[in-house]
Amino acid sequence: MKLSSMGRFRWSLLACASILIGTALLIGLGSDSKHARPNVLLISIDSLRHDHLGIDGYHRDTSPYIDKLARSGAFFKNAISSSSWTLPAHVTLLTALPPQQHGVVAPADALDSDALSLAEVLQQNGYATAAFVSGPFLRSLHGFAQGFDLFDDEVSATNNLASHQDRTSPALFERVRTWLMDKASRDSAPFFLFLHMWDVHYDFDPPPPYDSLFDPDxxxxxxxxNFELGRDIHPGMSKRDLEHVIALYDGEIRYTDSYVGKVLNVLEQIGASEKTIVIVTSDHGEEFFEHGQKGHGKNLYDETIRIPLIISQPSRIRPGQVIETQVRLADIAPTVLGLVGIPQPPEFGATQTMAVGLDLSAPILTDFAPPGDLIAHSHLRLFDKMTSVRNERSKFIRKGGLENFELYDLAEDPGENNDLARKSGMPAFGEALRAAERDQILTSRDKPPFRKSAATTKPHEARLRALGYID
Incomplete structure (x- = not known):
């Protein structure tokens, strides 16, 4: 879908600002600009709900280190994921393409090497690139290793079928700490470090004291x-028992937050804090029967697709920014390139189409606001096929057939409890969102997907089955 005339004008101003900022940055870097560019640390915390963070007003102290990071830079209150489960969302994060275009939408899919990733662009521009990941989908067999000098998925590859009950943050942190220390002693080239943290993902079994921190009584x-496949956690369970499950989830967040703090402390130790752009986000949220389901990958309501997004660099990004405008997971990769002064490749869609990510570096570094008419498309094809189209005020969800859809006025009904599609007649804003969905489908049809079959193994498939992703 194209931006409106006013949207095109505003986005043109923003694009010009980004170009000027990037040019000024490159001039300021001097002749050895590749080595003077800032580092980039991108942290994805799996299954992290936006509304369970202190910075977003949550009533529990779940995230002191993440909150501190958010206050030091820009906090985006309305960031929307491209899907409600891990694999397609992370492909979007690293390619700026929505699931309808990258095509990696099923557990047996992998990203084709023809796709261009953020890691590849940074690597081609002199960055040392490394990734440390956990969980079953952020694996090289799903195509995530391309562009990384080092891709470490051993934490996720060596665990057993009950690995969703393991705690991966300690091992992950030790590998990250060793790499950062070694990198600091070896050379001064900028680095891109991608860190995927898995412990917030179910099962919810944090170690002491986090297991009783928020519900000691x-x-x-x-x-x-056994959150996903067990029978004890169901829609009819007592309110008190459900409160305890959520307290355990919050304990996992606080536990993971402590390791975010440890990583940031290593940056301090090696003298890299001021010259490192730190981004914290998530692939999706988690639902606790708000709409009858648990976990994720089953719906496209906001509890599963609205995600945290924090971007900080103390030496460049003004602290205390709270950006209310809706942005998308697909905007992160182009924004990283804008912040480090690397031109957007055509594959990242440096255009006005709504189907790809946009560079938001200008709003972060200046007083420009992001374009207020960005539309977020989300896609789900795991258990059922669903799509959603969301602007800042309203949301359209299609489930399966052409006439099976829902419509919500988010300004009046942020919990998505009052389906306006069930009322007589479709409101005008609903027709506009439905048209946006049609435009997205037509745009995607013209572009072949960057999808291939993953070379899965029987142990890998067994692990996905244990997590409930496949039958």
């Missing part, structure tokens, strides 16, 4: 284990 029998 619970005396029931419910645990956070």
């Amino acid at each position: 619970y005396t029931g029998e419910i645990t956070g284990r």
Whole structure:
């Protein structure tokens, strides 16, 4: 879908600002600009709900280090993921393409090497690139290793079928710390470090003291284990037991937050804090029966597709920014390139189409606001096929057939409880969102997907089955 005339004008101003900022940055860097560019640390925390962070007003102190990071830079209150499960969302994060275009939408899919990733662009521009990942989908067999000098997925590859009950943050942190220390002692080339943290993903079994931190008085029998496939956690469970499950989820967030703090402390130790852009985000959220389901990958309501997004660099990004305008997961990769002064490749869609990510570096570095008419498309093809189209005020969700859709006025009904599509007649804003969905479908049809079959193994498939992703 094209931007409106006013949107095109505003985006043209923003694009010009980004170009000027990038040019000024490159001039300021001097002749050895590749080595003077800032580092980039991109942290994706799997299954992290936006509304369970202190910075977003949550009533529990789940995220002191993440909150501190957010206050030091820009916090985007309305960031929307491209999907509600791990694989397609992370492909979007690293390619700036929505699922309808990259095509990696099923557990057996992998990103084709013809796709251009953020890591490849940075690598081609002199960055040392490394990734440390956990969980079953952020694996080289799903195509995520391209562009990385070092791609370490051993934490996720060596665990057993119950690995969703493991705690991966300690091992992950030790590998990251060793790499950062070694890199600092070896050379001064800028680095791109991608870190995928898995522990917030179910099962919810944080270690002491996090297991009782937010619900010390619970005396029931419910645990956070076997969250997806077990029978104890269901829509009819008692309110008190569900509160305990959510407290365990919050404990996982606080536990993971402590390791975010440890990574940031290593940056301090090696003298890299001021020259490192730090981004914290998530692939999707988690639902606790707000709409009848648990976990993720089953719906496209905001509890699963609205995600945190924080971008900080103390030496360049003004602290305390809270950006209310809606942005997308697909905007992160182009924004990274804008912040480091690398021109956008055509594959990242440096155009006005709504189907690809946009560079938001100008709003972060200046007083420009992001374009207020960005539309977020989300896609799901795991258990059922669903699409959603969301602007800042309203949301259209299609489930399966052409006439099976829902419509919500988010300004009046942020919990998405009052389906306006069930009322008589379709409101005008609903027709506009439905037209945006049609435009996205037509745009995607003209572009072949960057998808191939993943070379899965029987142990890998067994692990996905244990997590409930495949039958």
